[in-house]
Amino acid sequence: MINTNDFFDALSDETRRRLLALLVGDDELCVCELCYALDLPQPKVSRHLAVMRESGVLSVRREGLWIYYRIHSLLPAWAYRILDQMGQGCAALAIFQADRKRLKEMPNRPVRCCA
Amino acid sequence: MINTNDFFDALSDETRRRLLALLVGDDELCVCELCYALDLPQPKVSRHLAVMRESGVLSVRREGLWIYYRIHSLLPAWAYRILDQMGQGCAALAIFQADRKRLKEMPNRPVRCCA
DNA sequence: TGACTATATCTGTATTGGCGTATATAGTCG
DNA sequence: CGACTATATACGCCAATACAGATATAGTCA
Numbered sequence: 559m560i561n562t563n564d565f566f567d568a569l570s571d572e573t574r575r576r577l578l579a580l581l582v583g584d585d586e587l588c589v590c591e592l593c594y595a596l597d598l599p600q601p602k603v604s605r606h607l608a609v610m611r612e613s614g615v616l617s618v619r620r621e622g623l624w625i626y627y628r629i630h631s632l633l634p635a636w637a638y639r640i641l642d643q644m645g646q647g648c649a650a651l652a653i654f655q656a657d658r659k660r661l662k663e664m665p666n667r668p669v670r671c672c673a
Numbered sequence: 674m675i676n677t678n679d680f681f682d683a684l685s686d687e688t689r690r691r692l693l694a695l696l697v698g699d700d701e702l703c704v705c706e707l708c709y710a711l712d713l714p715q716p717k718v719s720r721h722l723a724v725m726r727e728s729g730v731l732s733v734r735r736e737g738l739w740i741y742y743r744i745h746s747l748l749p750a751w752a753y754r755i756l757d758q759m760g761q762g763c764a765a766l767a768i769f770q771a772d773r774k775r776l777k778e779m780p781n782r783p784v785r786c787c788a
Numbered sequence: 789t790g791a792c793t794a795t796a797t798c799t800g801t802a803t804t805g806g807c808g809t810a811t812a813t814a815g816t817c818g
Numbered sequence: 819c820g821a822c823t824a825t826a827t828a829c830g831c832c833a834a835t836a837c838a839g840a841t842a843t844a845g846t847c848a
Contacts, residue, residue: 562763563687570685571836572678589795602837604796623794623845636762640755647751648677668794686806704825717807719826738815738824783824 560630564613565637572653573598574606575644578615578629579654580661582645586619586628587661588668595661624668675745679728680752687768688713689721690759693730693744694769695776697760701734701743702776703783710776739783 568574576596580587587595593603607627610616617630629641648654683689691711695702702710708718722742725731732745744756763769 562766565762566684566690566759569681573836575681590793599838600795601797601839605836608796620845625795634762636758639758640762643751643754643758644681647680647749647755651677688806705823714808715825716809716827720806723826735815740825 560614560633560637565615565633565640568610568613568615569640569644571606573602574610575648576654576657577603577606577610577627578641579645579648580657581616581627581629582641583658584661586626586670588624588626590624591661591664591667592627594664595657597660621671626670675729675748675752680730680748680755683725683728683730684755684759686721688717689725690763691769691772692718692721692725692742693756694760694763695772696731696742696744697756698773699776701741701785703739703741705739706776706779706782707742709779710772712775736785741785 568578573596577592580592580595589600589604589607592607593600596603607616611618611627614630615633616627619626619628629638633641683693688711692707695707695710704715704719704722707722708715711718722731726733726742729745730748731742734741734743744753748756
């Protein structure tokens, strides 16, 4: 079960909120998609994902070379609702909209074979 | 209008979450009530309240010697819902329950005259 | 095996942010 | 005015954390 402090720690950084906002909408995305969408160096994205993976906010699945992250399915209901509201609150912001746009227009997105 | 970063910054510290959780339930409380409930030194509580006041998460009313804080009434709907869900998520935790208990049992609570 | 791709981790640095303590401000009341 | 109460702020210190850049790991495919 996730720790409350860890959950709010995930929300305390804008980069992490950008990652979460994408994942709330898209159910699962791989690291290279997230890097491309946020237009940030891969180690930076990877470190933030690691923080959230280690605290149980995100879960991970490997498929070949790609590693897919998603919102952890065992979060308590209130935590889901907060993520959802955060997504709504951020949807109006230019940065978050640009992230969505870049993701949508990303060339050669990896194809899930056996989601 | 509140800044999204500032809003999540308010949630990023446990002391601030304890303050917010009390205020979500009680509509307004003065600094000495909050100090007593959290059992923390006054400057520490005051500094955390100042952070949230300056970013527009809390608003303030003076009544004589006492200063009453409350959740700001102009937060966007999604922010309210997050505060509400945070309150529910934390309600199960011992620290937050103890805060409520101390507040309820506090002797000589100041009396609002003209709320 | 070796080249290549995707992702993770390490290392050193700079910044942020919380803390305790001391002190300042502001209002009340004699 | 001076004593008192409630609250706010300033200061110096320390720990946490984000960062860039370099490097390691792990899987794939020739």
